[in-house]
Amino acid sequence: MNTHDLRTALRLHRNGKLQAARDMYVGLIGQAPEDARLLSLFGQLEMQLGNADSAIEQLRKAAELAPEDQRIRLTLARMLASAGQTDEALRIVHKLLADDDGIAEAWSTLSAVHRHRDDHKNELIALERAAELQPEETAILIARANAEVANEFPDRAIATLQAAAKIAPRNPRIANNLGALLVRANHLDGAVKALRRALEIAPDYAMAALNLAMALHRQGNLEAAREMAERAVRLEPKNPDARAELASILMAQGDLAGAESGFRTALSQDPGHHRLLAGLAELRDRQGRAGEGLKLIADIIESGDAGPDMRLVGATLARRVGRRETALTMLKPLLDSKGEPLYSLDRNTRRRLCFLLGSINDAGGDYRAALHYYDVGNSILRPDYDSDRLYARVDAILEAFADSRAPGDAVESRNPGRLFIVGMPRSGTSLLETMLSRHPEVHACGELPLIARLVNSGGDFPASFMRLGQPEIDRLADTYCSAISAPPGTRYMTDKMPLNFFYIGAIARLLPDARFIHCRRFPADTLLSCYFQNFLDPALAFCFDFEALTDYWRNYNRLMRQWSKTHRSSIFEVEYEELVAKPDTVAGALLDWLELEWDDAVLSPHEAGRYVSTASHAQIREPINSRSVGRFARYRPFLGDRASQFDALA
Numbered sequence: 198m199n200t201h202d203l204r205t206a207l208r209l210h211r212n213g214k215l216q217a218a219r220d221m222y223v224g225l226i227g228q229a230p231e232d233a234r235l236l237s238l239f240g241q242l243e244m245q246l247g248n249a250d251s252a253i254e255q256l257r258k259a260a261e262l263a264p265e266d267q268r269i270r271l272t273l274a275r276m277l278a279s280a281g282q283t284d285e286a287l288r289i290v291h292k293l294l295a296d297d298d299g300i301a302e303a304w305s306t307l308s309a310v311h312r313h314r315d316d317h318k319n320e321l322i323a324l325e326r327a328a329e330l331q332p333e334e335t336a337i338l339i340a341r342a343n344a345e346v347a348n349e350f351p352d353r354a355i356a357t358l359q360a361a362a363k364i365a366p367r368n369p370r371i372a373n374n375l376g377a378l379l380v381r382a383n384h385l386d387g388a389v390k391a392l393r394r395a396l397e398i399a400p401d402y403a404m405a406a407l408n409l410a411m412a413l414h415r416q417g418n419l420e421a422a423r424e425m426a427e428r429a430v431r432l433e434p435k436n437p438d439a440r441a442e443l444a445s446i447l448m449a450q451g452d453l454a455g456a457e458s459g460f461r462t463a464l465s466q467d468p469g470h471h472r473l474l475a476g477l478a479e480l481r482d483r484q485g486r487a488g489e490g491l492k493l494i495a496d497i498i499e500s501g502d503a504g505p506d507m508r509l510v511g512a513t514l515a516r517r518v519g520r521r522e523t524a525l526t527m528l529k530p531l532l533d534s535k536g537e538p539l540y541s542l543d544r545n546t547r548r549r550l551c552f553l554l555g556s557i558n559d560a561g562g563d564y565r566a567a568l569h570y571y572d573v574g575n576s577i578l579r580p581d582y583d584s585d586r587l588y589a590r591v592d593a594i595l596e597a598f599a600d601s602r603a604p605g606d607a608v609e610s611r612n613p614g615r616l617f618i619v620g621m622p623r624s625g626t627s628l629l630e631t632m633l634s635r636h637p638e639v640h641a642c643g644e645l646p647l648i649a650r651l652v653n654s655g656g657d658f659p660a661s662f663m664r665l666g667q668p669e670i671d672r673l674a675d676t677y678c679s680a681i682s683a684p685p686g687t688r689y690m691t692d693k694m695p696l697n698f699f700y701i702g703a704i705a706r707l708l709p710d711a712r713f714i715h716c717r718r719f720p721a722d723t724l725l726s727c728y729f730q731n732f733l734d735p736a737l738a739f740c741f742d743f744e745a746l747t748d749y750w751r752n753y754n755r756l757m758r759q760w761s762k763t764h765r766s767s768i769f770e771v772e773y774e775e776l777v778a779k780p781d782t783v784a785g786a787l788l789d790w791l792e793l794e795w796d797d798a799v800l801s802p803h804e805a806g807r808y809v810s811t812a813s814h815a816q817i818r819e820p821i822n823s824r825s826v827g828r829f830a831r832y833r834p835f836l837g838d839r840a841s842q843f844d845a846l847a
Contacts (some may be wrong), residue, residue: 233258335364389412410426426442571728575741636798720843744842
């Protein structure tokens with residue numbers, strides 16, 4: 198056999214030039230038909246080409262010619278397993294292990310056979326043994342982490358990949374897999390760090406770019422998420438998941454036309470892709486056309502072919518158009534005999550399912566069932582929340598800005614003026630901004646994360662911010678004001694990031710002419726509404742637990758009491774209950790305070806045609822109503838001792 202030709206064939210094989218390598222292997226086998234190694238290589242190539250029967254035939258011959266070659270027999274076992282012949286594959290591996298149970302590769306192969314049998318418990322057991330034998334082998338650790346995920350041990354999987362990353366810090370696959378797991382666990386800062394590391398090592402790693410886009414999207418860093426999704430699409434133009442993620446980000450940014458184009462382009466390449474169809478259906482909902490969205494996917498769901506994500510979207514749309522029983526029917530395959538989410542679903546899917554079931558039952562007036570599902574959903578995925586740290590942070594802010602005062606009339610005004618709408622989440626900020634957006638002299642910018650980034654850019658806010666000189670203050674102010682433009686004739690631009698209540702003192706230093714609207718709502722209704730939302734933003738980690746919610750509200754209230762004293766002339770208070778009961782009176786007083794002429798359009802926020810990416814996106818498409826007032830009272834009979842925690846805040 199010509200060794201030069203063999204080296205050439207191997208090089209072609211490694212470089213992915215499979216057909217050329219196959220032609221050379223065939224010629225070489227003609228010269229040496231009983232070369233077991235050559236037959237094994239040819240069998241592996243045939244499997245890569247999709248020729249499973251030929252691959253197994255070649256590997257059987259190789260195993261017969263070299264019965265003592267463990268690697269060939271293990272390769273045959275893997276091929277048999279991937280072809281569905283798992284019983285024979287098990288016999289081969291078990292025989293090898295009976296002779297010598299200290300072969301790490303045999304345990305690794307056994308795990309692969311169990312994986313093909315969907316026996317993830319024994320898959321993990323085999324990989325744990327393989328890792329004992331070769332603790333430094335990163336391929337085994339990666340496989341073990343995957344098995345841990347399959348067995349619903351995500352925290353163990355994260356620890357396994359972190360150990361692998363220490364062994365092979367330059368392995369981009371480990372960094373990517375770790376980042377993807379951290380995204381699933383909602384540890385977003387760690388996920389972003391790991392995925393950026395993967396891309397530093399391998400800039401053309403499309404999957405890492407896509408996973409990073411997802412992490413940034415979930416963080417709310419939409420511009421960076423969009424750039425990363427666009428990068429993923431450039432690297433893999435035909436990847437439907439990358440295009441679906443990009444379109445979803447555009448939708449979150451309010452670029453509904455761009456999202457529409459993105460989904461349509463991707464569907465032209467892959468018309469039956471379920472994630473794309475579900476995304477387009479969700480877009481129809483955001484456009485106020487939930488019925489159309491439901492029609493897009495209803496047939497797929499009814500056929501039984503829909504996966505969990507599509508069922509969740511379909512049920513959401515069915516609920517939106519008032520078809521409660523249809524929604525529950527769509528979700529039934531995701532529930533066990535007791536009506537609980539299937540444990541085989543991943544944690545994020547179970548959580549989404551619980552919150553959707555909660556909202557369906559809430560709309561149907563079954564508050565006991567709704568509360569049960571909200572409780573289960575909040576127990577599935579609990580983010581890190583440190584109450585002591587929050588108290589310390591608020592103490593530091595109160596001390597740093599204790600002597601802060603709102604500026605006088607001599608302050609130079611910017612044009613347009615900046616209007617910050619602040620308050621607890623779910624306190625009516627979206628409704629109020631949408632009402633204001635109907636005024637011809639107000640431009641609504643939505644929730645901008647920029648203030649938090651700017652004032653925290655030095656690290657230890659408020660200490661770092663207080664050390665800034667006036668030139669640095671002016672630079673940050675210019676950065677904020679230049680980030681968003683407004684149409685001609687705009688007198689005010691709104692920034693509806695509710696949690697900017699932390700930074701009112703800092704904002705007043707950056708923009709001395711800034712004005713603030715503080716949205717207040719009955720505390721128990723506010724906090725219960727937060728508890729009922731599937732919030733994943735780490736900044737909202739307090740929403741998962743009643744005690745954390747009350748702690749957070751107390752600290753919010755501490756800050757707002759101080760700001761109300763030190764910046765009294767710059768803050769306008771709006772009570773949600775009064776706003777929905779007497780919108781004309783409240784809106785009239787607010788417009789007077791802003792020195793704007795009355796416009797009837799502010800009383801019709803549902804006609805704004807405006808996209809809102811927050812949890813309130815459906816409510817603002819409805820006429821102003823008071824349905825959410827008194828929510829706590831409806832749930833009080835089912836809350837037990839927990840009700841007293843919210844009562845103390847009234």
